[in-house]
Amino acid sequence: MTKIKTIGILTSGGDAPGMNAAIRAVTRAGIYNGFRIKGIYRGYEGLIHDEVQEFTTENVSGIVTRGGTILKTARSKEFPTPEGMQKAYETCVKEEIDALVVIGGNGSLTGARNFGMEFDFPVIGLPGTIDNDLYGTDSTIGYDTTMNTIMECVDRIRDTANSHERIFFVEVMGRDAGFLAQNSAIACGAEAAIVPEESTDVDQLAQFMSRGIRKSKKSCIVIVSESPKCGALYYADRVKKEFPEFDVRVSILGHLQRGGTPSARDRILAATTGVGAIEAIKQGQRNVMVGIRNNEVVYVPFSECIRTDKRFDKRLIKVLDELSI
Amino acid sequence: MTKIKTIGILTSGGDAPGMNAAIRAVTRAGIYNGFRIKGIYRGYEGLIHDEVQEFTTENVSGIVTRGGTILKTARSKEFPTPEGMQKAYETCVKEEIDALVVIGGNGSLTGARNFGMEFDFPVIGLPGTIDNDLYGTDSTIGYDTTMNTIMECVDRIRDTANSHERIFFVEVMGRDAGFLAQNSAIACGAEAAIVPEESTDVDQLAQFMSRGIRKSKKSCIVIVSESPKCGALYYADRVKKEFPEFDVRVSILGHLQRGGTPSARDRILAATTGVGAIEAIKQGQRNVMVGIRNNEVVYVPFSECIRTDKRFDKRLIKVLDELSI
Amino acid sequence: MTKIKTIGILTSGGDAPGMNAAIRAVTRAGIYNGFRIKGIYRGYEGLIHDEVQEFTTENVSGIVTRGGTILKTARSKEFPTPEGMQKAYETCVKEEIDALVVIGGNGSLTGARNFGMEFDFPVIGLPGTIDNDLYGTDSTIGYDTTMNTIMECVDRIRDTANSHERIFFVEVMGRDAGFLAQNSAIACGAEAAIVPEESTDVDQLAQFMSRGIRKSKKSCIVIVSESPKCGALYYADRVKKEFPEFDVRVSILGHLQRGGTPSARDRILAATTGVGAIEAIKQGQRNVMVGIRNNEVVYVPFSECIRTDKRFDKRLIKVLDELSI
């Protein structure tokens, strides 16, 4: 194992608030510890096509407050191929990059694992995704901010729902995981959440809403996890058919969920795991994701954190049920 | 003309942030000036069905910060009919309401005018709509808040648009008026706005965007006024067909534009026009809307303020054009 | 042990964002589980003077979004005395209150413990304080919101500090604990934090700042924990004397840190522990605080959670040091 002198950093996959804070943390902690830092643009695409720039602390000045990622991000079709990986490796050799820090979600860390194994190359991952669907860390960078963004939006929708006494189906992101939907439903005082982890009986839902409305609730808000087949529009249509007397509306929050200045928690998570990534490299770790579990920095093997079935605590279903009476 | 002792207040039509601040102002200024105040729920519907409650200052305590309307709002199908109007009038008689303050937009003030003329009844209007499409006032209650809400959303979308180098078509409210779209486009630094007041040539738009992207702009955002036929989805589809290499996305902001704590400007507008409404009643005015023009309180005859072709300043088109190079 | 039928709820001590969400959760979960709920106003003062009102779900409708506490709060001088406690107990008897839920910080839970022991009365505590200085829970209700409020304020101060190239000492709350100061310093990208847990050498601080400024940092922000003797003003004066060429300013954030709509995380914490409090009563628990540790609901004996030396992780000092180069 050669001594690591230069660390490349990239962001990959869907962008998440706090990625910039993580870039800043890795860059500053890296320089503090004597490494050279090189920023790689557009994720693995930029690694393949040598879009690389040396970073000083100046490059990351003032970015802690900004959403998105100054390194930009992309989903690369070429990287998973043997040719793509080979080109990416050649860029590392050419740029004298001895180790990579990859900030991203499930797909990005899978790519990181494959690259690290293929070329026996030190790769450290940071959990950067709004979906919170990575094992081994209590939270992912971006998740808390997105939850707060959804909450602000639903608080606004509640104002108009109350004024018009309407029913709203609000669709939120989360891919295959219901973290955002279930937890934002609790945070907003929503009446129900529809999540991929639980089957939802439309008849029961309609009965429940009907009771609520008759009990003179002012409005009803149901948070729905995005889904190709049965998102908010699907449930709204079903309920409208069943109860034509209800005034039912749909709101799909969309891409605004990805942006915005990161929350305090996401910035602290990014700072702590970013410093942890440099620490990991100093310790000779490789092919691990840096997470926070029980307020401790942990190093989780890639193979463990990208398991695809991380689930929110079932207890939260009880919480929402009891509070939405 | 009998001496006015009791004033009824209602909100009608689409809700707008600042309606509560206006209810508070009318109630407090009314009581300060010796009137009794009665709150009427659900707009003209509540006037028809006698959903009326006497208000003290307690009833409006703490509501200045809240979006929506504590009086709720509705669109009444019965009110425009002779029978509906008659029932509404009978509620006024029964409740000893001598004058009405109506907070709402175009349709609501049209109803107010008709009611006032039909029964020779003193009605004062306040401009309450996010669309800013009422003549005789520089701004309507709710417009400034909604503009800021759109701006915050588009700022967030810009973060992710930049990170992925994408094109976004963002659809905003405004009914038949382009105030929200044109002005929020300027506020957000958007590349273009599509408004009902101007015809938009898709080819020109696509050429413009193509130039921008090639000049290595990081992203492109086009704000589109809502429209039954050619909203954001329509333009996105057209551009996608023309330039399949662009990564085009759509975001429809929807009902969240109606909610949220009102901005300082909307609260001050609500306070000033609310006090102005009571002043108008004391002066014996009737069938006028209270507006602010050039920082002065003005009383605008209903027939004038509900003209349907209020337009934003064409100068703003030049501003956006010059800034989106 | 008599069967518990009626639960009294109160908030005590300094108010914290999320207390209303907790009141809502206890009330709704209580009613869901068949209990009567009585709201007690002004903390222990209201318990002494019988300021009690029966609560239905209506009483807590719409409060999840609001800062402060609808039950109001106070610091009672009478309650710690034997006479005060006796009167409080008599109110419980008179109002048929069989158990108490107390939402508050260190002092309030100490009172809860003493009352519970003195009268063999079931008391359950919820951790409600912005200071995060309670053992046995990863976070307290209000802490996350206040951290985000501080962050927003310091982000604003950074704008003007950068523009004028100034040094700011920003004083934040936290009583004897440095959680807010240390973590918000990391979140804001501050150059240093002064916390009660660590002694601060003014000479070292000044040297550090001097280096930073000379290295052409645009500005310098130091977060200072409130302290009767050596708060932000003290350090600013010392540095000004040492380096008269610096443009040094002070900002004391003050009481705005206590207010505002609670963050998603605080609302979820309030919901989860509120439901947990009712669960605890059903299980026959008493004299415990409900906390969340490692995403699990835990019941912590009062004697344990009110130990006065909870400290933030020393690792965070390293994080700030490495990132403020």
Add this chain to the structure above:
Amino acid sequence: MTKIKTIGILTSGGDAPGMNAAIRAVTRAGIYNGFRIKGIYRGYEGLIHDEVQEFTTENVSGIVTRGGTILKTARSKEFPTPEGMQKAYETCVKEEIDALVVIGGNGSLTGARNFGMEFDFPVIGLPGTIDNDLYGTDSTIGYDTTMNTIMECVDRIRDTANSHERIFFVEVMGRDAGFLAQNSAIACGAEAAIVPEESTDVDQLAQFMSRGIRKSKKSCIVIVSESPKCGALYYADRVKKEFPEFDVRVSILGHLQRGGTPSARDRILAATTGVGAIEAIKQGQRNVMVGIRNNEVVYVPFSECIRTDKRFDKRLIKVLDELSI
């Protein structure tokens, strides 16, 4: 008069949110109209010491959302001297700057006038100050944002004031003008405002507050304009002495009032006046400030806009009086 080819731009005096949006607008509209644009750092100081950089549209990319000023700002002691002015002029000659756009408040525009007159040099001003104390424009860049920032802070303080039933004296900026204090008091539903334009009788104030508290108002908030002698601390002390039974607190909002992302209105004002500045230069105007009056762009001679006694509308005193009963 030589044909103007190159325009220099600077920000001066206290920074204000929206200055960056104005820099962006001048730069982009300038380039659109065929001018070269040069950014001058640190206000008149940078003009004296030749801190000048050519700007392309890239230099102002993404700054519309940011508080502060990327050009930085300073108060120059040298510029008002003949030697200072001469050096500044020599920089213009050396840098081939043919016209200046100055963004700032009273003092900065006074300097602009003097410079323009002394060297017969074309200078255009933009109204950049949070204080709104410039004649000839309905609003200044920064004023609306700061009003909203104050409002958010006071809304938060209201939460805790209500919970503890306290009296707060909140000190806000505004220099010698009461715009911010009077209008934010109305926006926040404050009980009173103390402004430099009106003398305040402490006895009357105390009586008024005493009545309010006894009438069971939940809290009382008084907004106080900053003042060297009688700010919030002064009034709080006086009231405490008079009514020792009141729980009186002080909050001095301080420099956070200067920062933050600009509001929609400030961004639009900056865009419109920025485009207007370039238009003015094309028209051969000089020594005027660009303002907006009644939604029209106006050009106001420097000598007129810097008169020092701009006052808010007295009607607003009546509005606050009637609403604070």
